[in-house]
Amino acid sequence: MKVCKVFFLSGLMILALLAPESARTEWYVGPQAGVTFADRLVDVNGTGSFFGLTAPDFDLKNSIAYGAKLGYFPGSSWFGIELDVYNTTPHIKSLDDIPGIHMRVTTAAVNIIARYPGLTFQPYVGVGLGLMFAHIGDSPTTRADSDVGAGLNALVGMRFFVTPYTALFTEYKYSEADLAFDNAFSPAQGFASGGFSGTYRAQHIVVGILYHF
Numbered sequence: 001m002k003v004c005k006v007f008f009l010s011g012l013m014i015l016a017l018l019a020p021e022s023a024r025t026e027w028y029v030g031p032q033a034g035v036t037f038a039d040r041l042v043d044v045n046g047t048g049s050f051f052g053l054t055a056p057d058f059d060l061k062n063s064i065a066y067g068a069k070l071g072y073f074p075g076s077s078w079f080g081i082e083l084d085v086y087n088t089t090p091h092i093k094s095l096d097d098i099p100g101i102h103m104r105v106t107t108a109a110v111n112i113i114a115r116y117p118g119l120t121f122q123p124y125v126g127v128g129l130g131l132m133f134a135h136i137g138d139s140p141t142t143r144a145d146s147d148v149g150a151g152l153n154a155l156v157g158m159r160f161f162v163t164p165y166t167a168l169f170t171e172y173k174y175s176e177a178d179l180a181f182d183n184a185f186s187p188a189q190g191f192a193s194g195g196f197s198g199t200y201r202a203q204h205i206v207v208g209i210l211y212h213f
Contacts, residue, residue: 026073026080027213032171033066034206038090041198047182048194058198060090060103065204067107076117082126084109084153084173090202092136102137105200107175109153122159122167129153132177132200142184145195151177165212173204 038060046053067086074080085108092101111128130153135146157171180197 028210030210032206032208036065036088039201044198050194059093063089106133145181149177
């Protein structure tokens with residue numbers, strides 16, 4: 001019985017020691033919004049029946065960006081993990097007599113975050129893998145098509161705590177992925193079946209608010 005009591009008390013002591021550490025586990029969630037400064041769709045090539053053909057880079061329009069973040073830091077650690085989701089509409093601009101194409105890109109990225117765990121200011125950087133869910137709409141020369149490209153998501157930012165649990169933040173992001181719209185062209189548009197591919201690059205500046213718990 002004495003041995004059982006010793007193990008029981010030891011277990012309680014271990015739980016008591018672990019409880020404060022668990023209590024310091026930090027989660028955060030919140031919205032973000034800003035502007036996408038889209039670069040270009042570069043290295044544009046034909047696919048399908050148009051394989052082997054190249055085209056000039058496609059200029060993209062700047063747009064509004066919006067989304068949300070969910071993050072986790074173990075204790076007061078310098079390193080954590082974050083789910084970063086944001087949507088933008090960097091439409092493809094018209095090229096001479098060829099009309100533009102509506103395009104939407106939704107990025108869902110998992111980032112490794114390194115921060116300075118200050119009480120008021122927290123500068124941070126992050127890098128991760130992003131899935132870019134891209135969709136183009138119908139136009140006089142294309143039909144609607146979608147693709148999912150895996151690519152880079154990198155960021156740098158600053159958080160400012162206005163209360164112990166609420167922080168404002170501003171952030172710069174860079175995203176890049178290869179996209180292919182293999183069914184963008186069809187006989188209905190006067191083309192043989194096929195499409196085009198290219199590398200999507202965009203820069204984003206966002207602000208937001210995070211609730212830490």
